[in-house]
């Protein structure tokens with residue numbers, strides 16, 4: 402791979418989300434690894450991107466929160482009924 406290609410940050414940004422998803426072609430994988438070796442700022446960016454992606458997944462998991470809340474209320478209501486008040 403030519404150094405001037407491996408150094409291109411714009412290519413790195415293009416493939417970043419696939420890289421984090423593990424959905425990259427092998428040839429792109431090689432490029433990403435090469436680029437990260439040459440470009441510490443992109444390595445930092447990758448860490449941040451991963452953190453945001455994980456936070457985003459947690460937020461999406463929270464979309465189920467109302468359902469959990471409903472079930473907890475049901476359990477509580479049954480518990481109160483069983484207690485007799």
Ligand SMILES: [Zn+2]
Nearest residue numbers: 410413440443
């Ligand atoms: Zn870079």
